[in-house]
Amino acid sequence: MSLSTEIELTRDTPATIIPAGEEHVLPAGTVVTISQALGGSVTVRTQGGLFRIAGKDIDALGDAAELGINDSADETVEPASDGPLSEELVWGAMRNCFDPEIPVNVVDLGLIYDLQISDPDPADGHHAVQVKMTLTAQGCGMGPVIAEDVKKNIELLSAVSAAQVDIVWDPPWTPHMISDEGRKKLGIE
Numbered sequence: 001m002s003l004s005t006e007i008e009l010t011r012d013t014p015a016t017i018i019p020a021g022e023e024h025v026l027p028a029g030t031v032v033t034i035s036q037a038l039g040g041s042v043t044v045r046t047q048g049g050l051f052r053i054a055g056k057d058i059d060a061l062g063d064a065a066e067l068g069i070n071d072s073a074d075e076t077v078e079p080a081s082d083g084p085l086s087e088e089l090v091w092g093a094m095r096n097c098f099d100p101e102i103p104v105n106v107v108d109l110g111l112i113y114d115l116q117i118s119d120p121d122p123a124d125g126h127h128a129v130q131v132k133m134t135l136t137a138q139g140c141g142m143g144p145v146i147a148e149d150v151k152k153n154i155e156l157l158s159a160v161s162a163a164q165v166d167i168v169w170d171p172p173w174t175p176h177m178i179s180d181e182g183r184k185k186l187g188i189e
Contacts, residue, residue: 006031013060015051018043018100021141026051032061039098039105039149052100052145085127085159090115093153094131100142104185106150110177111135113168126161129154133165134173143167 013026026032032044032051040055053060094112095105106112114132121127131150135143147165154163175188183189 006033007061008032009060010062011060013053013057015044015053015057016100016142016145018050018052019137019140019142021143021145024051026053028060034061036098036100036103038103039096041098041100041149043100050101052142085117085120085157087115087117089157090117090129090154090160093157094150096153097146097149099136099146102136102186104178104182106133106146108179108182108185109136110173110179110182111146112150113171120159121161124161126159129160129163131163131165132168134168136173138169 009026009028009030009032011028013028013030015024015026016022017024026044026046030046032046035043035045035050037043042053042058042061044051044053044061091107091112095107097106098104099106099109099111102109111133112131113134114130116130118128118130131154133147133150135146144167147167151163151165154160154165178186178188
């Protein structure tokens with residue numbers, strides 16, 4: 001099935017309006033087309049605009065396997081390892097987070113400005129992680145949603161006790177910050 005196939009929602013479905021970031025419920029029977037299905041969520045287009053459906057609600061689209069999308073709300077982002085937490089693991093977790101309008105992860109979009117990992121807590125060996133990130137546009141209401149995705153994915157790492165993700169605007173984001181991999185994905189040379 002192609003992404004342009006029209007699908008009727010099988011039930012009332014919580015969704016986030018893009019780019020406003022406001023919560024909304026799409027009624028059962030609403031006709032949608034999938035714009036992108038990345039990072040455990042799905043962006044759909046309706047007559048009323050773009051909406052993001054969280055992974056836990058993908059079942060409202062019908063048979064996820066037939067649609068070619070992963071219906072897992074909690075993807076495992078940590079490789080099977082009992083090793084120590086590393087920056088590489090945290091960067092990998094953040095690569096599972098996507099802007100709902102752009103099919104490139106937040107790392108390759110150049111949205112992550114800083115990553116700090118605390119020393120392990122002597123009591124349990126867990127680390128706190130702090131991230132500074134930006135958005136492609138200051139007026140984007142999806143900022144808190146994207147930041148929460150980043151936080152949640154980092155906190156899925158077993159050696160992380162807590163993550164804090166702060167949105168910053170300095171320096172302002174420009175398309176020059178997109179990685180070579182992101183440029184390839186977007187067809188920018």
